[in-house]
Ligand SMILES: NC(=O)C1=CN([C@@H]2O[C@H](COP(=O)(O)OP(=O)(O)OC[C@H]3O[C@@H](n4cnc5c(N)ncnc54)[C@H](OP(=O)(O)O)[C@@H]3O)[C@@H](O)[C@H]2O)C=CC1
């Protein structure tokens with residue numbers, strides 16, 4: 637497969653370029669960053685693109701890829717329901733093109749989300765704390781948002797009510813952001829890479845589920861798995877777990 641990388645000189649994009657060059661079955665044909673022309677993907681004959689850029693530019697990149705029938709494996713964050721609907725609309729006009737949006741490509745993070753959703757109905761309280769490097773563009777992280785949505789869905793399905801919280805006074809922001817009724821807190825600390833805790837609590841006990849990405853190499857096996865599967869999955873897929881055999 638002929639692969640192009642968008643965000644090729646970034647922290648994750650540069651790791652992805654290395655991984656694609658080293659992996660069997662892939663050829664890195666275009667390494668495109670902010671100063672380069674995206675048309676390089678077409679002139680190089682890229683069949684699939686990996687995007688690790690920025691939430692502000694990723695939709696333009698995907699419109700270009702879909703218009704040119706190039707599959708896309710996307711790690712960039714910033715996808716809400718409106719953006720996903722827009723992608724579905726574009727893909728309706730390109731029925732053989734696949735787009736994978738993966739909030740997190742590390743296997744441990746995918747399992748952490750799955751374990752959190754499984755535990756969520758059994759506890760009255762649950763909060764998400766994400767911890768990242770201070771050069772991260774967005775807050776909360778895409779992974780934290782997705783985790784909160786999965787937890788909320790699991791609680792709804794099980795008929796669990798809102799999390800208890802008697803806070804009635806204090807400083808704005810002290811209780812974090814609220815995603816689908818779940819509180820999400822973001823820390824930005826030099827030295828960190830990507831980390832998350834889900835803290836669940838019931839009477840007399842807590843359960844903490846923690847995942848740590850200690851190196852950005854943790855994302856590349858998932859990206860390669862996404863590339864291997866994308867041509868067989870036309871349309872929009874949200875979450876790498878749909879391409880993995882986890883059961
Ligand atoms: N799903 C996952 O598993 C993961 C997702 N991410 C997400 O990936 C994204 C990138 O993260 P990270 O690598 O840390 O960020 P970086 O800022 O290190 O890298 C982004 C790169 O993209 C470049 N860029 C900006 N605009 C364009 C454009 N239009 N075309 C091509 N390249 C462009 C930037 O250039 P310049 O600096 O000059 O603007 C920069 O080199 C974030 O949204 C992050 O949250 C990160 C880790 C894992």
Ligand SMILES: O=C(O)C1=N[C@H](C(=O)O)C[C@H](O)C1
Nearest residue numbers: 713739740772777778779830
């Ligand atoms: O910006 C990062 O670094 C990361 N971004 C993704 C996110 O926002 O969830 C994935 C991981 O947390 C690293």
